[in-house]
Amino acid sequence: EHRCRRTKLMCSLRAHYRSFSFSASLTNVMPAWVINKYGKNEVLRFTKNAALPIIHYSNEVTVKVHAAGLNPIDISMRGCYGAATMAMKRDALNMKQSGSGFPLILGRDVSGEIVECGLDVKYFKPGDQVWAAIPPSVCSPQSLMFMSVTQVSHKPKSLRHVKATSIPYVAATAWSAIVNTGGLNKDNSSKKRVLILGGSGGVGTLAMQMVKAWGAHVTVTCSQNAERLVRELGAGDVVDYTAGPVEKQLQTLQKFDLILDNFGGESEKWALDLLRPWNGAKYVTLVTPFLHNTDRLGLADGMMQKGVHYRWGFFAQRGPTLDEISEMVDSGKVRPVVEEVFSFAQVPRAFQKVEQGHACGKTVVSIEAQKE
Ligand SMILES: NC(=O)c1ccc[n+]([C@@H]2O[C@H](COP(=O)([O-])OP(=O)(O)OC[C@H]3O[C@@H](n4cnc5c(N)ncnc54)[C@H](OP(=O)(O)O)[C@@H]3O)[C@@H](O)[C@H]2O)c1
Numbered sequence: 001e002h003r004c005r006r007t008k009l010m011c012s013l014r015a016h017y018r019s020f021s022f023s024a025s026l027t028n029v030m031p032a033w034v035i036n037k038y039g040k041n042e043v044l045r046f047t048k049n050a051a052l053p054i055i056h057y058s059n060e061v062t063v064k065v066h067a068a069g070l071n072p073i074d075i076s077m078r079g080c081y082g083a084a085t086m087a088m089k090r091d092a093l094n095m096k097q098s099g100s101g102f103p104l105i106l107g108r109d110v111s112g113e114i115v116e117c118g119l120d121v122k123y124f125k126p127g128d129q130v131w132a133a134i135p136p137s138v139c140s141p142q143s144l145m146f147m148s149v150t151q152v153s154h155k156p157k158s159l160r161h162v163k164a165t166s167i168p169y170v171a172a173t174a175w176s177a178i179v180n181t182g183g184l185n186k187d188n189s190s191k192k193r194v195l196i197l198g199g200s201g202g203v204g205t206l207a208m209q210m211v212k213a214w215g216a217h218v219t220v221t222c223s224q225n226a227e228r229l230v231r232e233l234g235a236g237d238v239v240d241y242t243a244g245p246v247e248k249q250l251q252t253l254q255k256f257d258l259i260l261d262n263f264g265g266e267s268e269k270w271a272l273d274l275l276r277p278w279n280g281a282k283y284v285t286l287v288t289p290f291l292h293n294t295d296r297l298g299l300a301d302g303m304m305q306k307g308v309h310y311r312w313g314f315f316a317q318r319g320p321t322l323d324e325i326s327e328m329v330d331s332g333k334v335r336p337v338v339e340e341v342f343s344f345a346q347v348p349r350a351f352q353k354v355e356q357g358h359a360c361g362k363t364v365v366s367i368e369a370q371k372e
Pocket residue numbers: 071072073170173197198199200201202203204221222223241262263286287288313314315357358359360361
């Protein structure tokens with residue numbers, strides 16, 4: 001039975017390879033963009049011979065990736081950010097990675113199709129259309145094309161892969177920051193006032209749609225060119241941070257119940273004063289010193305906190321969170337915001353785009369362009 005499943009898998013992979021212009025006489029390897037050392041964009045290398053991920057545990061699946069999404073953390077990881085922490089996590093997860101962790105394959109979002117399931121996987125079957133956000137601690141086994149993960153979710157039926165792949169990582173991050181850390185959810189957000197600093201990027205555009213769908217009033221800071229986009233997505237007030245000191249403009253508005261900070265910088269010095277006092281209001285920042293400090297100092301110093309209303313928000317990956325977001329997408333409450341789509345051959349250009357900043361939504365890579 002195992003041989004039969006393996007043969008079917010190889011047939012499926014070969015069929016997939018036919019869409020590329022190189023030889024398909026491969027059995028245990030796949031094309032991928034990898035890095036073999038940390039650095040700038042020049043370290044990205046295309047290889048036809050990346051190791052094909054195989055199922056190690058009975059609760060794993062293999063996913064043929066049709067589209068992948070990039071995030072600022074991929075740029076940071078290309079340059080070594082978080083390397084010590086991630087290595088530590090991989091050890092803790094017993095991922096049996098030896099040596100330097102290279103070659104490393106970057107990319108945090110995938111949308112694709114289940115190819116093979118471990119023996120204990122009941123909820124998914126080969127052919128299921130899925131999406132997933134890949135935690136930064138999982139680097140080596142998967143790629144922009146194939147991966148093995150346990151925490152995938154069925155993708156929204158209403159979206160094709162290129163659009164779907166723009167959502168998982170930023171949505172899981174926004175959910176973790178707003179719901180788990182910020183304490184808002186669909187049942188308690190009505191009439192709450194939410195401020196999103198840095199609202200026009202990947203996390204901001206998702207976060208604002210979520211809280212808006214739950215009945216909150218949303219204020220967003222962004223540059224003027226993004227105003228139309230964030231208004232379309234549901235922002236009630238929009239503050240242009242390029243038109244003078246942003247805190248002065250925000251001080252003229254009613255106080256907030258939750259601030260989600262996607263930008264950091266000087267904002268934490270004045271943002272706490274914008275919160276409604278004595279009401280459990282929270283400032284949650286995604287721009288945390290955690291990984292930098294942990295790389296430099298070790299784990300404990302990276303986790304220091306200050307003040308009850310000040311929280312660090314982190315990406316947290318759970319299949320059920322993506323299930324809820326999938327429902328929000330299919331019911332029209334959340335829509336993908338894709339700024340630019342690159343082909344698989346253009347992966348370095350996609351990295352460049354994300355590195356340049358000024359995002360208006362997400363940058364994605366289409367692996368099978370002809371299907372979209
Ligand atoms: N802690 C975690 O686990 C975690 C997880 C995900 C993301 N993050 C971090 O969260 C941040 C946001 O992520 P993202 O994916 O949304 O990034 P992104 O897509 O690059 O978006 C950042 C947005 O901020 C805007 N911006 C820049 N300066 C601004 C300012 N002074 N005021 C208001 N807006 C400003 C940018 O547009 P303009 O420059 O055109 O204004 C851009 O739209 C990043 O720093 C990322 O590393 C952390």
